[in-house]
Amino acid sequence: MKTIREINEKIKRGEVVVLTADEIIELKKSTNVKKLAKEVDVVTTGTFGPMCSSGVFLNFGHSKEKIKMGGGRVYLNNVPAYSGLAAVDVYLGATALPDDDPRNTKYPGEFKYGGGHVIEDLVSGKEIELVAYAYGTDCYPKKYLKTKITINDINEAILFNPRNCYQNYNVAVNLSNKTIYTYMGVLKPNLGNANYCSAGQLSPLLKDPYLKTIGFGTRIFLGGGIGYVCWWGTQYNPGVKRRENGVPTIPGATLALIGDLKQMKVEFLKGASLTGYGTSLIVGVGIPIPILNEEILNWVSIPDEEIYAPVVDYSYDYPNSTGNILDYVNYSQLKSGKIKLMGKEIPTGSLSSYKKAKEIAEILKKWIESGEFLLTEPIFYFPGPESGYKFKPMKEV
């Protein structure tokens, strides 16, 4: 038994033992659990995939003749931002598209530039065109503004993602006889390919299945900088069915994340164009898991072979919420490049980059070892399976 305070003391003294989730899985094959739980202090995780529920709050500062963007319209590189806030605060979401984007009128749409790409351009320090239309008031008389900004010119740029880090995710296939274009990528007809989106054994919430160490205030790696867990994520669903090892068999928990965009890096925050679907933001996240006891050590060491994902048809079952699951496959099978489904061998592709996930887990490991990143005790923990908290479908009348 260890405490986070004790681990932080070790970090400060330069004595902390940190391993990535990949490393602990290897080590556990040849080392006894008791010994490992005692000797290893922190296990780092990582993931890097498209996460549509992501965006930034921006404060531009005031123009000389003041303008009230609230209630008006605001565009960043032609992409609309939400301005229903105070005078010069906006929120720009990853899936926002220019008003004149053809979308799917020329099917499948290309979606070459949207909110996710503006965020990438902001992070890379590029100049962004800001256009605002306002109605004018006595205190904010200006009605139109057009200027250029960079991330360094504006006051705050805060990445705030209401839903990231899905704990497990669907494997998408297409049972129909035509190609479909989904948020899970291009799916060829008649089970032509199977796409998944998780780092599997490196993915943060699969390594702490009951969120016993992750909660409000947990300090994390976010987009190449430091961020925090600031709530449970939207569509949070802790009561899902789990396997014996505690890992949900379908998408379960999610996290809301926050961090200062100004210290993030473009290598870990990238705009995405999903043909026929829209734009998104690819987010890099790494969460440190303190090894407080043997139970947590057992969880972080769950290997790909023991993490199963549901295979779902995206031609009919997903769009119509049938809840039908064709089969379950594990991440070892998915990462091998092919799975067997309904008697057919299907090539697999991942939307989540395992190479980047490994890089993130390694960087976080170095930050902790060097003493620059201390662990946090959550201010409170999120609802667990016993809470009855549920992800409900929409009530339609």
Place this chain on the structure above:
Amino acid sequence: MEKKFVMHFPPVLVDKPIISTIVRKYNLEFNILKAFVSPEEEGTLVIAFSGEEKNVFDAVEELKSKGVKIQLIESDIRMIKERCTDCSVCIALCPTGALYLNRNTYEVKFEPEKCIACELCIKGCPTNAMISTI
């Protein structure tokens, strides 16, 4: 020179050794990138011919005169590595294995020689790392 072609063989030609006769006659090297026969018994072949320029084109003309429909693969697909995040969603789309994942380093690799310019990867890449130049 080397050129890649998509060739469609009507059912009457599918069982004839046309390609082997032609490559011998024109002294060509060939590399079959993809081949299949549809249920209607029409054959499709994606093939690269290399040899002297005149011979490559004379061979193509002779194949056309025998009833083979031929398209030259003109576009050149490239990977812009700086835009690639090594996610690997393209590899399950690629019909020839030109895009593949090194399962030790988890790096996505592209072998242009195997590419038949179907452009599925261009549609499938979330970071626009695959481009076509004609």
